[in-house]
Amino acid sequence: MNVRDRWSGLFFLAFSIFVCVEGIGMDVGTFHVPGPGFLPFWSGVVFGIFSIILVGRSILSKPGEGKMKNLWKGTNWGRVIMVLASLFIYAIFLQGLGYLLATFGLMALMFGMMGKTRWWVRVITAAITVVATYMIFYAWLDVQLPKGIFGF
Amino acid sequence: MNLLCCFLGTLMGTLVGVLPGIGPIGAISILLPATFRMEPISAIIMLAGIYYGAMYGGSTTSILVNIPGEAASVVTCLDGYEMAKQGRAGPALGIAAFGSFIAGTLGIIGLMIFAAPLAKFALKFGPPEYFGVIVLGLTLLMYLSHGSMLKALMMGALGLILSSVGLDHIHGTPRMTFDLLQLWDGIDMVPLAMGVFGISEILINSEESGTPEILKTKIKNLFPSLSDWAQSKGPILRGSVLGFFLGILPGGGAVISSFVSYGLEKRISKEPGKFGKGAIEGVAGPESANNSATAGAFVPLFTLGIPANAVMALLFGALVIHGMRPGPFLIKDHPDLFWGIISSMYIGNVMLLVLNLPLIPLWVQVLKIPYRILFPLILLFCIIGAYSLKNGVFEVLLMFIFGGVGYLFRKFDYEPAPLLLAFVLGPMFESNLRQSLTLSRGSFSIFFNRPISAVAIVLAIILLVTSFIPYIAKAREKIEE
Numbered sequence: 001m002n003v004r005d006r007w008s009g010l011f012f013l014a015f016s017i018f019v020c021v022e023g024i025g026m027d028v029g030t031f032h033v034p035g036p037g038f039l040p041f042w043s044g045v046v047f048g049i050f051s052i053i054l055v056g057r058s059i060l061s062k063p064g065e066g067k068m069k070n071l072w073k074g075t076n077w078g079r080v081i082m083v084l085a086s087l088f089i090y091a092i093f094l095q096g097l098g099y100l101l102a103t104f105g106l107m108a109l110m111f112g113m114m115g116k117t118r119w120w121v122r123v124i125t126a127a128i129t130v131v132a133t134y135m136i137f138y139a140w141l142d143v144q145l146p147k148g149i150f151g152f
Numbered sequence: 153m154n155l156l157c158c159f160l161g162t163l164m165g166t167l168v169g170v171l172p173g174i175g176p177i178g179a180i181s182i183l184l185p186a187t188f189r190m191e192p193i194s195a196i197i198m199l200a201g202i203y204y205g206a207m208y209g210g211s212t213t214s215i216l217v218n219i220p221g222e223a224a225s226v227v228t229c230l231d232g233y234e235m236a237k238q239g240r241a242g243p244a245l246g247i248a249a250f251g252s253f254i255a256g257t258l259g260i261i262g263l264m265i266f267a268a269p270l271a272k273f274a275l276k277f278g279p280p281e282y283f284g285v286i287v288l289g290l291t292l293l294m295y296l297s298h299g300s301m302l303k304a305l306m307m308g309a310l311g312l313i314l315s316s317v318g319l320d321h322i323h324g325t326p327r328m329t330f331d332l333l334q335l336w337d338g339i340d341m342v343p344l345a346m347g348v349f350g351i352s353e354i355l356i357n358s359e360e361s362g363t364p365e366i367l368k369t370k371i372k373n374l375f376p377s378l379s380d381w382a383q384s385k386g387p388i389l390r391g392s393v394l395g396f397f398l399g400i401l402p403g404g405g406a407v408i409s410s411f412v413s414y415g416l417e418k419r420i421s422k423e424p425g426k427f428g429k430g431a432i433e434g435v436a437g438p439e440s441a442n443n444s445a446t447a448g449a450f451v452p453l454f455t456l457g458i459p460a461n462a463v464m465a466l467l468f469g470a471l472v473i474h475g476m477r478p479g480p481f482l483i484k485d486h487p488d489l490f491w492g493i494i495s496s497m498y499i500g501n502v503m504l505l506v507l508n509l510p511l512i513p514l515w516v517q518v519l520k521i522p523y524r525i526l527f528p529l530i531l532l533f534c535i536i537g538a539y540s541l542k543n544g545v546f547e548v549l550l551m552f553i554f555g556g557v558g559y560l561f562r563k564f565d566y567e568p569a570p571l572l573l574a575f576v577l578g579p580m581f582e583s584n585l586r587q588s589l590t591l592s593r594g595s596f597s598i599f600f601n602r603p604i605s606a607v608a609i610v611l612a613i614i615l616l617v618t619s620f621i622p623y624i625a626k627a628r629e630k631i632e633e
Contacts, residue, residue, distance in 0.1 A: 031594030039312060039316045106531075108531065133532055144540065
């Protein structure tokens with residue numbers, strides 16, 4: 001049984017049901033006069049049918065195929081979670097702290113997470129990177145970047 | 153200014169082509185917001201340069217590292233790396249660059265010849281014809297995508313669902329906006345593309361560390377010998393023609409054409425046994441085909457307004473953002489854009505030849521940049537790009553969410569390219585479907601009463617049905633292997 005396909009198929013099936021319900025709520029309309037929910041509803045139906053086929057096929061597949069534990073075998077999955085978590089925390093604080101501070105923190109963390117480097121090398125590289133991009137994008141190209149509560 | 157943009161585009165294209173990991177889709181989606189303040193022609197010239205530049209650069213890593221810089225150079229590894237191991241890295245790199253130049257130039261000539269008549273023909277298209285061609289394009293892309301066809305179809309359906317988020321264009325009803333004002337305009341293509349292609353790439357690479365091992369070989373004799381030329385001229389010409397026409401096909405493109413060219417050369421060769429053991433034809437054919445295909449892929453975009461593949465979907469988005477409507481009127485309304493891009497492609501091909509041959513030692517050095525430096529920088533460009541879209545954090549957050557989702561897609565073997573193409577074509581798909589049904593009073597026969605849409609839809613149905621016939625499905629998997 002392909003466990004990976006089964007779980008992803010079940011998740012997508014639940015999602016397709018949600019989309020269909022949303023589509024009905026928007027008014028599907030008729031084939032003659034399609035409503036706003038026409039595309040979401042029918043895409044949801046098709047998506048749901050494909051998900052059921054995937055789940056069915058995964059149950060009929062050879063035992064031992066697509067094991068969940070093989071997904072992260074030999075990989076540093078902890079680092080992936082750390083990177084992803086840092087990105088979300090960054091997005092939450094970006095507006096409040098401003099581009100310079102928030103991005104400096106993120107870069108210092110990223111340079112450290114992606115490989116072993118001394119802390120001061122990380123700090124200097126992050127500072128140079130953030131200031132350089134600020135000069136290029138904000139000062140030169142006039143791209144608006146968040147200033148934050150400190151005004152920079 | 154346009155020359156500078158062309159140079160920057162081809163330079164960046166070569167760079168992303170050389171660097172394994174980030175391909176032209178990722179690079180264009182990351183750089184798209186940076187072009188917002190540029191003149192539309194300059195912006196499109198630069199973005200197009202990234203696409204065909206990546207085809208040139210991709211061969212370098214395939215030949216020297218045995219890791220394809222981007223998907224269209226996968227097949228070059230087979231014989232290119234073998235040639236490098238035999239001390240013939242120079243001729244392999246040389247023929248890849250010359251072949252790409254010849255094929256790229258022939259492809260542009262093809263684009264000039266075919267685009268204008270096709271655009272005139274496309275004026276006869278109504279909603280059913282557009283719907284038929286879009287369905288065929290989506291089906292072809294799914295059929296030719298890597299991995300499971302079923303999963304590709306699921307990604308296509310998901311792309312359509314995501315494209316429907318936002319206000320309904322006809323009734324103005326909010327759809328799946330969850331009371332978030334930011335979603336009323338729909339999901340923007342840039343955070344979606346940067347998330348599923350850029351951020352997910354960073355996450356995949358954060359699993360491992362280190363840099364690829366480069367073959368320690370002296371690169372000499374970049375100019376192929378006369379016997380190399382004699383062996384390569386056929387594959388280059390065949391690859392150019394094949395690549396161009398496969399590039400035109402919706403769903404086709406550089407990746408498919410390189411594989412088909414390799415298969416063709418092996419089949420017609422008097423010594424098929426030497427393929428995979430350092431045959432120069434195995435480098436010349438695919439490298440020519442993938443370059444020619446990039447020019448071919450512009451044909452449906454400029455004439456029908458239908459992107460043939462995920463990269464063209466991004467260029468479609470770029471044209472729309474810059475206030476132009478890709479389709480039959482594009483050449484007539486914006487001849488400066490069309491001819492500007494054509495001329496830039498001629499010049500770009502010359503620039504690429506100059507960039508690739510004498511500067512190969514430099515590109516080899518670029519390969520040594522560690523991921524720990526490279527990926528935080530890519531991340532930073534993604535963040536600035538997403539933020540600058542609407543000067544808000546919402547797009548950045550959305551990009552990270554799609555990054556996480558894209559990472560899981562890769563882990564669970566779902567290919568994101570059909571999702572992106574369906575997402576971009578979604579609004580066109582919906583409006584043409586709804587208009588056709590309204591015209592026919594709800595009858596689907598309208599799609600079969602008109603010859604163009606009938607042929608397109610019947611072809612799509614045949615592809616769908618055959619892909620689920622066990623014998624054909626197995627053959628398809630075998631080809632992919």
